[in-house]
Amino acid sequence: MRKLTLGLAAAITIAFAGGVQAQTYPTRPVTMIVPFAAGGPTDIIARIVADHMSKTLGQQVVIENVAGAGGTTGITRAVTAVPDGYTIAMGHLGTFSAAPATYPGLKYDPINGMQAIGLAGGTPILIVARKNFEPKDLKAFVTYVKANSEKVNEAHAGLGSVSWTTCTLLKAQLGVPKINAVAYRGTGPALNDLVSGQIDFMCDQIVSVAEQVKAGNIKAYAIASKQRSPALPDVPTTAEAGLPEYQIEAWNGIAGPKGLPKDVVDRLVAALDKALNDEGTKKRLLELGTVLPTAEERTPAGFAALIKRDADKLSPALSAAPK
Amino acid sequence: MDMIANLTLGFGVALSLQNLALCFAGCFIGTLIGVLPGVGPIATIAILLPITFGVDPVGALIMLAGIYYGAQYGGSTTAILVNIPGEATSVVTTLDGHQMAKQGRAGVALGIAALGSFFAGCVATLFIAALGAPLTKLALLFGPAEYFSLMVMGLCFAVVLARGSILKAFCMIMLGLLLSTVGTDLETGQERLTFGFPPLSDGIDFAVLAMGVFGFAEVLRNLENPEARDVVKAKIGRLLPDWSEIKQSINPVLRGTFIGGILGILPGNGAVLGPFASYTLEKKIAKDPSRFGRGAIEGVAGPESANNAGAQTAFIPLLTLGIPPNAVMALMVGAMTIHGIIPGPQVMTKNPELFWGMIASMWIGNLMLVIINLPLVGVWVKLLQVPYRLMFPAILIFCCIGIYSVNNQPVDVAFTAMFGLFGYLLIKLGFEPAPMLLGFVLGKLLEEKMRQALIISRGSFMTFIERPISAGLLIVAVVVLVIALLPSISKKREEVFVE
Numbered sequence: 001m002r003k004l005t006l007g008l009a010a011a012i013t014i015a016f017a018g019g020v021q022a023q024t025y026p027t028r029p030v031t032m033i034v035p036f037a038a039g040g041p042t043d044i045i046a047r048i049v050a051d052h053m054s055k056t057l058g059q060q061v062v063i064e065n066v067a068g069a070g071g072t073t074g075i076t077r078a079v080t081a082v083p084d085g086y087t088i089a090m091g092h093l094g095t096f097s098a099a100p101a102t103y104p105g106l107k108y109d110p111i112n113g114m115q116a117i118g119l120a121g122g123t124p125i126l127i128v129a130r131k132n133f134e135p136k137d138l139k140a141f142v143t144y145v146k147a148n149s150e151k152v153n154e155a156h157a158g159l160g161s162v163s164w165t166t167c168t169l170l171k172a173q174l175g176v177p178k179i180n181a182v183a184y185r186g187t188g189p190a191l192n193d194l195v196s197g198q199i200d201f202m203c204d205q206i207v208s209v210a211e212q213v214k215a216g217n218i219k220a221y222a223i224a225s226k227q228r229s230p231a232l233p234d235v236p237t238t239a240e241a242g243l244p245e246y247q248i249e250a251w252n253g254i255a256g257p258k259g260l261p262k263d264v265v266d267r268l269v270a271a272l273d274k275a276l277n278d279e280g281t282k283k284r285l286l287e288l289g290t291v292l293p294t295a296e297e298r299t300p301a302g303f304a305a306l307i308k309r310d311a312d313k314l315s316p317a318l319s320a321a322p323k
Numbered sequence: 324m325d326m327i328a329n330l331t332l333g334f335g336v337a338l339s340l341q342n343l344a345l346c347f348a349g350c351f352i353g354t355l356i357g358v359l360p361g362v363g364p365i366a367t368i369a370i371l372l373p374i375t376f377g378v379d380p381v382g383a384l385i386m387l388a389g390i391y392y393g394a395q396y397g398g399s400t401t402a403i404l405v406n407i408p409g410e411a412t413s414v415v416t417t418l419d420g421h422q423m424a425k426q427g428r429a430g431v432a433l434g435i436a437a438l439g440s441f442f443a444g445c446v447a448t449l450f451i452a453a454l455g456a457p458l459t460k461l462a463l464l465f466g467p468a469e470y471f472s473l474m475v476m477g478l479c480f481a482v483v484l485a486r487g488s489i490l491k492a493f494c495m496i497m498l499g500l501l502l503s504t505v506g507t508d509l510e511t512g513q514e515r516l517t518f519g520f521p522p523l524s525d526g527i528d529f530a531v532l533a534m535g536v537f538g539f540a541e542v543l544r545n546l547e548n549p550e551a552r553d554v555v556k557a558k559i560g561r562l563l564p565d566w567s568e569i570k571q572s573i574n575p576v577l578r579g580t581f582i583g584g585i586l587g588i589l590p591g592n593g594a595v596l597g598p599f600a601s602y603t604l605e606k607k608i609a610k611d612p613s614r615f616g617r618g619a620i621e622g623v624a625g626p627e628s629a630n631n632a633g634a635q636t637a638f639i640p641l642l643t644l645g646i647p648p649n650a651v652m653a654l655m656v657g658a659m660t661i662h663g664i665i666p667g668p669q670v671m672t673k674n675p676e677l678f679w680g681m682i683a684s685m686w687i688g689n690l691m692l693v694i695i696n697l698p699l700v701g702v703w704v705k706l707l708q709v710p711y712r713l714m715f716p717a718i719l720i721f722c723c724i725g726i727y728s729v730n731n732q733p734v735d736v737a738f739t740a741m742f743g744l745f746g747y748l749l750i751k752l753g754f755e756p757a758p759m760l761l762g763f764v765l766g767k768l769l770e771e772k773m774r775q776a777l778i779i780s781r782g783s784f785m786t787f788i789e790r791p792i793s794a795g796l797l798i799v800a801v802v803v804l805v806i807a808l809l810p811s812i813s814k815k816r817e818e819v820f821v822e
Binding site for chain 1: 365368369372373376462463464465466467507509510511512521524525640644645646647648650653654655656657658660661663665666667668669730731732771775778779781
């Protein structure tokens with residue numbers, strides 16, 4: 001009995017010692033929810049960044065794919081979790097800026113109801129078309145689409161997807177919001193029908209379409225960023241090609257529940273920043289056509305401002321879009 | 324010849340010690356997860372993805388591909404032994420495979436499944452090597468209209484799957500179609516049949532439905548009458564097929580390989596149709612169709628070959644075009660991207676060692692799978708002697724783990740339990756779950772492709788008839804239906820449908 005008591009006492013002492021030591025976050029693996037299926041663009045960026053963040057945090061950052069409802073299922077789970085820093089999420093333009101206008105019954109408020117942590121990277125958007133589509137450049141495309149709005153078909157990867165969100169903005173800016181839109185289950189099938197010429201055009205992330213453009217299976221009219229992409233240096237920006245108002249990027253960034261302790265946020269921001277400064281991580285992200293975030297965008301305030309800015313830009317077009 | 328040079332390059336890559344080891348690891352893991360009900364290749368590849376970070380891209384993809392086609396081998400084991408299809412493609416194997424197991428021929432069924440899969444895998448690998456690039460064009464010929472017509476044809480096959488009344492089978496197909504419409508509408512984003520219940524907003528997962536109506540329901544049925552349950556007490560019999568059984572299976576294997584291989588190339592998971600189409604064909608041309616559903620070896624050999632051929636040719640659109648035809652291939656795209664290879668039409672020329680190395684590794688992998696699987700047949704069959712009181716909790720636990728791993732949603736497990744009760748009810752009332760699952764699998768694609776085709780054609784149904792491939796497929800569908808529904812046309816109808 002006495003031995004047992006001694007043993008227990010020793011065990012308790014050890015447990016306490018451990019507890020005191022472990023006051024610095026994190027003491028156990030951090031779950032990063034990716035609200036899409038494994039293998040998609042957001043998942044890939046999350047895995048690359050999480051891989052390096054694990055080294056800085058000294059604990060594994062585990063990716064959990066919780067797909068559903070355009071990514072809102074996973075984000076809902078993350079931002080309603082206990083704000084202890086052990087559940088965070090990698091969301092994107094759609095889940096953080098577009099979702100409130102896309103899904104009227106959304107269960108979270110990306111502007112006021114969550115803690116932005118930082119931007120992980122931006123992905124340029126391209127306007128692409130089947131290779132034998134009549135218009136030769138972006139100006140001709142704009143004229144053609146306006147004149148033939150009853151005839152052309154646009155493909156997108158489903159309501160709430162990046163391709164839907166960005167193309168809805170394009171159609172609203174061109175004044176042809178009602179162009180025939182064909183929904184596909186993901187970018188792959190949509191791209192298949194664009195390559196085979198069933199569909200006329202779509203807007204999508206550079207990582208999905210760049211190889212098809214290089215191979216000449218589809219053609220790219222413009223890239224909706226401020227600068228050309230090294231992945232496709234021949235494709236002009238929308239400003240160069242005559243449609244400067246169409247500026248949109250599909251970014252991915254990290255957020256957590258509202259009420260995260262400041263030291264936890266600081267740890268995560270520092271780990272993200274360190275990952276983005278690492279040469280290996282940088283190289284892998286750049287290979288994907290990712291635009292690395294500015295110092296400002298890597299901070300919670302800068303990321304929150306970006307979410308708000310794009311939400312304001314997209315909301316009118318998305319709310320009015322035919323659903 | 325280019326192909327010889329290319330294959331030499333490929334084997335040079337695939338035969339390196341490291342890649343051989345990775346290929347073996349992939350095949351072995353694939354076999355195991357195939358055997359575990361519910362744990363599918365998607366969840367496994369997603370979990371193992373980070374482990375491959377340290378390996379070079381070719382090795383990583385060789386291993387991940389091994390997991391995928393290894394799972395197709397392993398999947399037939401659970402279908403045959405305990406009547407649980409882990410994947411949509413092994414639903415058909417339960418029909419005759421499990422009957423064979425009940426008759427004490429589990430070893431023969433497992434053996435022929437492994438041998439048929441090996442043959443199909445080898446042929447499909449050669450097929451990819453020789454014709455991969457030109458066959459890509461086939462994938463591009465299939466637009467939404469063609470795909471819709473293909474699905475219609477598939478549904479007509481489903482009627483033939485019935486072991487009992489056609490009317491009941493028809494009802495089950497309709498129920499399957501109806502279940503497939505649950506969830507968020509793809510075109511409008513409206514929720515349908517979800518009753519405002521959020522977990523239903525993405526529809527019902529195939530694994531949830533299949534584990535429920537097959538796995539859980541089967542357990543319930545077996546518990547009802549412990550003495551008569553299938554698995555125990557069945558005599559084991561021979562472990563491997565004998566010469567006469569192999570001879571009987573050669574033609575079904577050849578036909579299954581061909582059908583599965585062609586359907587596997589199609590975008591949008593055409594591989595799912597392969598086993599169903601093969602089974603239908605075998606039953607149609609058999610001298611005595613009444614044996615089907617009662618342990619006909621052709622009903623295992625054909626579909627299993629089709630399944631594996633399709634699993635391999637599904638790599639064609641991914642490797643030659645960079646466009647994934649199904650969810651597993653989409654994950655492979657992710658794996659390639661993470662490893663710095665952006666999939667696209669130029670992978671073949673820019674990364675020849677990856678392209679040909681993977682193809683060579685598939686052949687090696689198939690050989691490994693036969694070597695892994697044939698000795699395991701004895702082990703699996705012995706599992707049947709495990710007392711059922713130990714077996715059924717194990718089945719249930721593995722099913723639950725598998726279902727949870729699909730979406731990380733606890734509510735999915737509860738749904739499976741509900742479908743289990745429903746499946747038990749179906750068994751009691753004499754309804755077949757297989758046609759329902761086919762309707763469910765095809766329903767989503769059927770609706771999606773029909774609406775895409777109609778949006779593109781501005782609502783004109785003529786699009787399905789004006790396009791030659793689509794029209795051809797619809798004609799086949801009509802012919803199948805006419806033969807099925809007009810008894811006077813064929814005296815054989817009785818033999819084919821009523822057993």
